[in-house]
Amino acid sequence: MYSLLSFLLPPSSSPRRPVSHSTSVAVEAECTHGRKGRRIASSVFASDSWCTRVPSNLFRLENKEEEEKKSKTDDGRRWEKMEEEASLLLLPPGLLRETMPRHVAVIMDGNSRWASFRRLPVSAGHEAGYRALREIIDLSSSWGIRALTVFAFSTENWLRPKAEVDFLMRLFEGLFKEHLKDFNRKGIRICVIGDTSKLPESLQILSREAEKDTKHNTHLELIVALSYSGRSDIVQACQKVAHKVKDGILDPSDVTESIIAEELETNCTGNFPYPDLLIRTSGELRLSNFLLWQSAYTELFFAESLWPDFGEADYIKALASFQQRQRRHGRRI
Amino acid sequence: MVTVMGKIQSFIPDLFSGFLCFLRGIMFHVLRHGPMPKHIAFIMDGNRRFSRRHNMKLGGGHRVGYHTLISTLQYCYEMGIKYVTVYAFSIDNFKRKPDEVEEMMSLMIEKIEEFLQKGSVISKYNMRINFWGNLKLLKEPVRLAAEKAMAATAANSGPVLSICVAYTLTDEITHAINEACKEKYACREEEEQEEEEDRAISVDDIEKYLYTEGCPDPDILIRTSGETRLSNFLLLQTAHCHLQNPYALWPEFSLWHLIWAVLNYQRVYPYLEKIKKSK
Numbered sequence: 001m002y003s004l005l006s007f008l009l010p011p012s013s014s015p016r017r018p019v020s021h022s023t024s025v026a027v028e029a030e031c032t033h034g035r036k037g038r039r040i041a042s043s044v045f046a047s048d049s050w051c052t053r054v055p056s057n058l059f060r061l062e063n064k065e066e067e068e069k070k071s072k073t074d075d076g077r078r079w080e081k082m083e084e085e086a087s088l089l090l091l092p093p094g095l096l097r098e099t100m101p102r103h104v105a106v107i108m109d110g111n112s113r114w115a116s117f118r119r120l121p122v123s124a125g126h127e128a129g130y131r132a133l134r135e136i137i138d139l140s141s142s143w144g145i146r147a148l149t150v151f152a153f154s155t156e157n158w159l160r161p162k163a164e165v166d167f168l169m170r171l172f173e174g175l176f177k178e179h180l181k182d183f184n185r186k187g188i189r190i191c192v193i194g195d196t197s198k199l200p201e202s203l204q205i206l207s208r209e210a211e212k213d214t215k216h217n218t219h220l221e222l223i224v225a226l227s228y229s230g231r232s233d234i235v236q237a238c239q240k241v242a243h244k245v246k247d248g249i250l251d252p253s254d255v256t257e258s259i260i261a262e263e264l265e266t267n268c269t270g271n272f273p274y275p276d277l278l279i280r281t282s283g284e285l286r287l288s289n290f291l292l293w294q295s296a297y298t299e300l301f302f303a304e305s306l307w308p309d310f311g312e313a314d315y316i317k318a319l320a321s322f323q324q325r326q327r328r329h330g331r332r333i
Numbered sequence: 334m335v336t337v338m339g340k341i342q343s344f345i346p347d348l349f350s351g352f353l354c355f356l357r358g359i360m361f362h363v364l365r366h367g368p369m370p371k372h373i374a375f376i377m378d379g380n381r382r383f384s385r386r387h388n389m390k391l392g393g394g395h396r397v398g399y400h401t402l403i404s405t406l407q408y409c410y411e412m413g414i415k416y417v418t419v420y421a422f423s424i425d426n427f428k429r430k431p432d433e434v435e436e437m438m439s440l441m442i443e444k445i446e447e448f449l450q451k452g453s454v455i456s457k458y459n460m461r462i463n464f465w466g467n468l469k470l471l472k473e474p475v476r477l478a479a480e481k482a483m484a485a486t487a488a489n490s491g492p493v494l495s496i497c498v499a500y501t502l503t504d505e506i507t508h509a510i511n512e513a514c515k516e517k518y519a520c521r522e523e524e525e526q527e528e529e530e531d532r533a534i535s536v537d538d539i540e541k542y543l544y545t546e547g548c549p550d551p552d553i554l555i556r557t558s559g560e561t562r563l564s565n566f567l568l569l570q571t572a573h574c575h576l577q578n579p580y581a582l583w584p585e586f587s588l589w590h591l592i593w594a595v596l597n598y599q600r601v602y603p604y605l606e607k608i609k610k611s612k
Contacts, residue, residue: 156608230568231569231572234569235536238510238539239533239534242510242513242514242517242533242534243534245518246514246517246533252514252515252518253511255507255514257503257504257506257507260503284601285575285576285577285578286573286574286575287571287573287576288573289572292502292568292569292571293502293503293568295568296501296503296564296568297564297565298562299561300561300576301561302561325560
């Protein structure tokens with residue numbers, strides 16, 4: 001690794017200096033390291049000549065006074081902020097930081113087909129899909145995406161065979177139980193939307209605990225749509241607004257789009273309620289009742305690959321496609 | 334001899350169009366062996382780009398787009414598709430340059446007048462026209478023309494053409510809530526007499542005031558020019574709709590794009606039907 005790094009650096013620079021004694025600028029890796037790039041960011045290079053697409057004041061520890069001021073804050077939070085800023089810059093080649101979507105939504109379609117193509121049981125497809133989800137969460141976290149909404153289980157999915165539904169519920173419990181420490185370490189906040197009253201009691205408890213444990217995390221907002229329907233989301237928002245009118249809090253003529261939008265379930269996170277990019281895998285061209293109001297101006301990307309096969313390369317393709325689009329919102333540019 | 338040749342020459346275009354019509358009929362007959370959509374919605378995107386590509390003046394692309402709309406309507410109704418909805422003008426489009434908005438409004442008035450003339454496609458198919466949207470945002474001449482067209486065709490029993498003008502779904506739902514609340518909570522003196530359940534707004538109350546009330550949900554939504562976004566168009570109604578986004582600009586949209594969309598719909602029809610039955 002160090003021989004590779006010394007090859008990349010100009011001969012006059014030293015390959016590595018400790019953070020506290022250097023003027024340092026985080027390097028945007030020109031090589032094809034995705035998550036591996038994060039390991040490079042954690043060791044800092046003293047090389048201003050590598051500051052190409054990165055503002056030089058973004059990541060700098062210049063002198064001891066600044067270092068002492070920073071040392072007064074919590075070390076864990078400081079490290080998280082440094083890692084966040086560094087990781088934001090280490091995007092794969094072809095992706096620009098300035099035009100990265102802030103909120104990505106994913107319809108994870110194709111698990112059953114993936115399993116049937118391989119003559120495996122459906123549960124194997126869902127397990128493979130679960131691993132793909134973990135990878136996309138990690139990538140989103142590394143690339144500075146601030147919110148990721150995943151369509152894990154729709155209201156229509158309750159019609160599937162009971163064994164499959166029970167298996168999926170166990171998978172979701174595993175997501176909240178086994179990876180909670182990992183989410184906290186990476187600053188991922190969990191939010192569950194949908195009609196959770198239909199979920200098993202154990203899953204309801206786990207999801208509430210996961211939301212409570214991670215509510216102070218700010219690096220990535222992971223919104224998991226369980227038993228969710230976009231139509232029901234809009235209807236419940238309308239009913240809440242109507243309730244306010246009934247109670248005299250609002251006049252009917254005061255009801256506006258923003259007042260209705262505030263009551264949508266995706267406002268649980270508050271920062272980025274509307275997705276910039278919505279990805280659907282398996283080549284199907286429909287929204288399947290997912291984030292209807294919220295996807296009014298969302299760019300849609302339909303990937304041909306099935307969800308378990310959707311990996312870093314497909315994700316890069318989707319993000320690159322988003323970055324090439326002109327978002328006009330009805331205007332002319 | 335010259336007279337006979339002249340008469341034959343005048344018949345040739347009619348013969349040719351008759352032959353094409355016959356071929357189309359055969360194609361549609363084959364298509365109808367599979368499940369056919371009842372409602373197709375179009376986002377007519379790409380008029381301005383077509384204009385620029387062909388060095389046309391302002392509004393030129395929209396005029397060509399109008400002819401594409403008429404031919405598409407004919408193809409749809411020949412196929413037996415009863416409902417067609419088009420996204421003519423969004424509320425967001427008011428942000429465009431004033432001269433462009435003005436050009437579109439005057440084109441709309443001109444074409445609405447053409448619709449109401451004898452011999453137009455509307456009278457040929459006994460079509461009913463709806464204008465969906467917040468018509469109060471339109472200038473009075475446009476609004477009056479739209480209301481006149483709706484009144485003139487209200488009794489028609491043929492296919493239905495719905496034109497979305499000054500429309501967004503978010504505005505449609507806001508309007509529905511406003512109207513539903515006014516109906517339910519207008520007379521506050523009666524509040525104490527009503528049961529609590531009767532005063533809650535239900536899904537039916539909201540759907541009653543949607544512009545699309547009485548019309549089935551679209552089966553296919555086609556957006557031309559290759560853009561893949563819905564731009565606040567019929568979001569609630571297209572929850573389980575099949576989406577198509579051909580690369581052709583709207584003035585270039587042809588019968589082949591339409592047939593391709595219908596074939597793709599027929600491929601996914603079993604899944605969509607399963608979802609509809611489960612509701």
